[in-house]
Amino acid sequence: MLKLVNTTALRGNGITKAMTTRTLATTTVAPSLAQEVRKVRDKTIHKVTLVPGDGIGVELSESVKAVFAATKAPIEWEQFDLTGHVASGDTLMKDTLESLRRNKVGLKGTLYTPVSKLGHASFNVSMRKDLDIYGSISLIKNIPGVPSRFRGIDLAIIRENTEGEYSGLEHQSHPGVVESLKIVTRFKTERIARFAFDFALRNNRKKVTCIHKANIMKLGDGLFLKTCRDVAEEYKGSGITLNDMIVDNASMQLVSRPQQFDVMVMPNLYGSILSNVGAGLVGGPGLIPGANIGREYAVFEPGCRHVGADISGSNVANPTAMILSSVMLLRHLGLEGHANRISNAVYRTIEAGKTKTRDIGGTASTSEFTDAVINAL
Template structure:
């Protein structure tokens, strides 16, 4: 029997609740499809700070490096807002991505037919939306140097540097192109080449790579136009390729097309080694422990882990089909609730998903 080693990172807030749901579902589908999952639970974020004084203990990073995949729930709490940057929970996540050399964030944006009415956009605009945002994760303005804050004689200045090398652009483009080849073959590269030199290099590299991938339909949009087009006509997109800052913003904008950020999974991957799979929502400390969390994004992240990281596609199909079945049955957590549906908590949603497998 095949065995896969999985590191679970429950983290903070609602993290432990949604992790429990995902773990129970993963256990069931692994038994059904005759493979074994060996879980190793490790601390990260605020929970790690409480235990060790650091948001990413070396033992956690070491365990992740030895695994085949990492499933993260959520990190963060207002409790740590006044901590120095290097001691805050979010720093643990950045260090984990860096430590695993995860440079590509893949975020699918898909409309579930039973949730069309939950979208902020009109039904005729969102019906059939099925796109992927591919965001470069380890470069750009979040990591560029120099950066900092300095005092002047009369004022204070803060500065950051947006920087990309040709190599960084090429490798994230390869991820987007490979995804597009398995879909409709359309890639939209998003930049700000009309004003930014870094974007000019980005666009030049994409054009060079496009010449080597003529089976793909590759076009460019400035980021402000792309933001507008995502709301105006999201169905025009299949794979959106962009840098760290623009991808951060556009992927959250695209998330709201679906009606709830609590529905969306993501994967962060590199050229080798384990990938990191996580829901895109936060830790929601205001509802932690109240059985109000929506576990679906975590379950769909587990499905991405099965499909991309472990190559267990039938098991991944089971999780995604279970989500579709409970939604079609009219079951909703509080974030998705409206009249005519049945509200359930995190635990009950998990139990209903289990029944569908």
């Protein structure tokens, strides 16, 4: 059975503590004490900020809430119906950020970002920058019951969330000439590189691949590559190796032999593109869970950030990615029992093949799939 990692932000150093179930089972804590800790966690009500997002986000969030209610997960939602379909910065954004700062943890769908130059800046990007949730994880893995051209895919795409091409620093130096600044800093590259290596270390991964374009962007991506190599020196005794790959070659390699990758670390834009490529390999964006982790805050959202406006309101969206992202949230809060019940129910439902959504070869609606997961709990 597939298991998702437990992502817990270590507030002291900003590293993600990602522990597998096997790791948890081998802790030195006395069994009786561990049981008591679990009981306390299961009884404690955790307040979590919920931002359904635009497009299919509302339907997916309702699916998560229904599943959580069925398993009696001790979660109290603080919901904010923030939307990107506004003319300018929304005051509701401030309230949402205040809630996240209070609760430290959130679940969100994707917010619409206008393409027009007159539109507001991306709320998605602004949220990550304001809270400094700098490390993005997208888990790309085959799911039994979902047709795929490849088997044996099990990789994590880790992207830096707060700079690179997403810095949003553009200006028109002359009519018809736009200069867009890509920001790369040693500080932020060091912490995302350590984030990737620590993720690999805690999840028994053996290789980290740095994705770059240093042959062309010799200063910016050159700094990213050199910094990753420097950080790798700190992990020499861990058994984790570092290799690197130019982003265009990595795209080709990902669709020809994806099994060669284990953990991939990269700047923001490359991560956005390759996480979508990875999703296409295993069944689509409706299957990929994700998380954004910082020093103090953690916000969980599908690993492929699609609004899905074209199918909004039609009750056909696949809620798997949103549910599995919420499973990562439960693990982050230490609620392993609820997390395991939900993830196992999702995988059993898909593998059984009787209630699959259209994107993975079935005919079930969002609500029918949700009901099937609840029945499988």
